[in-house]
Amino acid sequence: MKYFNQDTLRFLQALPANNNKDWFTENKNQFKKNVEIPFKTFISDLIIELQPYIPDLSVEAKDCVFRIYKDVRFSKDKTPYKNHVSAMISKDGRKDKTTPGAYFQFSGEDLRLYSGCFELTPKQCEQIRVIIFKNLDTFNEFINAPKFVETFGEIKGKKYKKIPSPYIDSAEIQPLLLNKSFYFFKKYSPELALSDELLATIISDYKQAIQINKFLRGALKIEVDK
DSSP: OOOOOHHHHHHHHHTGGGOSHHHHHHTHHHHIIIIIHHHHHHHHHHHHHHTTTSTTOOOOHHHHBOOSBOOOTTOSOOOSBOSEEEEEESTTGGGOSSSOOEEEEEESSOEEEEEEEOOOOHHHHHHHHHHHHHTHHHHHHHHTOHHHHHHHOOOBOOBOSOOOGGGHHHHHHOGGGGBSOEEEEEEEOGGGGGSTTHHHHHHHHHGGGHHHHHHHHHHHTSOOOO
C-alpha cells in the first residue's frame, strides 16, 4: 500500500524555506490532505504491525502523533513549525519516551526510525547500568549482532562524566555504561515514502531491535537497591 505521494514530498521539502504562518496558512489544506491525514493512516497501520513486538501496545495514532506546531516560548529558533511530522509508538504513545518502542520521523530530507530509551531518570539509568554490568557478555552480543549493526549501527546517547566506582573498569571495556540514554536509529531516503514497501521495510528493520529492546525493558522493571 502507498500512503504518500509526490505532493507529500513537495510540501515537506518546501517547508524549511517557508516556515512562517502566512505560507503555512495558505497551504494548510495541502498539509492536511497530503501530509497529516496519510501520516496518521500510516501510523495506525504501523501500530498494528508493531503490536507483536511491543508489549502492552494498545494506543491509537492520535495518542502517538506529535503536533507540527512548535512551542517556541523557550527556544531561540522562533520558526513556528517543525520541519517534519513524527510519532512515538510506545505503551503510552508520545507521552512515553522511556519504554522502548518506535519513533518514526518524516521530513523532506529523510525518513528515520528510532528505538531504545530516549529519556531516563537517574534511577532508570542505574537500573540499566546494573543489568549491563551483570550481563556484559549478553549485552555485547546483542549490540554487536551483525544484523543489528547493519541496520542501526551503534547505540547512542549523552554520557555521564563520572560513574560509581564499581563500574569504572567495566566502562573502559563497555563505554555505554556511562550513558544517560540508550537509543539508535536508521535513516532512509525520502523516496521510500512513495514505495508500497514502506511499511514492510520499517517492520523488517524494527525486528533487529527486538533483542536489545527486550533487554532494556527488562532492566527498567528491576528495582535497584540504593
